[in-house]
Amino acid sequence: MTLSWTCKKFNDLSLTELYELLQLRSEVFVVEQACAFQDIDGQDMAAYHLLGHTPDGKLAAYARLFDAGIAYEEVSIGRVIVAPKFRRFGLGQELMRQAIAHCEQYFAPQPIKIGAQQYLERFYSSFGFVQCGDMYLEDGIPHIPMRRS
Structure with a gap:
């Protein structure tokens, strides 16, 4: 499956894109993972939003990208998601490749x-984390905290 990728600052997102990404984050991080937490954490406005x-x-994959000094001292990637119905197509790998490439483009290498869910350590290790x-x-x-040099 081939996705079209866009990466936008918060103020450049359309209302539809914002709704889709918040809906996907809620579907996965709140409902699927049965985790009551404050997903809308005040950091979205400082992030680049990578949409696949x-x-x-249909929004199939998403991640947030931050410059150094916002979420961590380093540049960071968070809220990494592939929509449940689009899993098993290798989109997680493509999402991470895109996220790393966009971080390098926006924030220099x-x-x-x-902050990785521990069970995904092997997945993130495959990207050098x-x-x-x-x-x-x-x-x-x-x-677990993970870092890619």
Whole structure:
């Protein structure tokens, strides 16, 4: 499956794009993961929003990208999601390749940090991320800090 990718600052998102990305984040992070947490955390306005749409316009993949000093001291990627009905097509790998490339484009090549759900450590390791701290619980879900040099 081939997606078309766009990356926009918050103020450049259409209302429809904003609605779609918030709906997808809620579907996955709140409902699917049975986790009551404040997804709208005040950081969206400082992020670039990477959107992967199917040929028929459905939002299939999404991530937030931050310059250094916003979420972490380093550039960072967060809210990495592939919509449930589009999983198993390799879109997670493409999403991460796109996210890393966009970080390098917007923020120049430099280390990238993520707070990864622990069970995805092998997935993120395949992109050069290495655990850089101890496991911690975030909203009851085990996470690990990871860094890509």
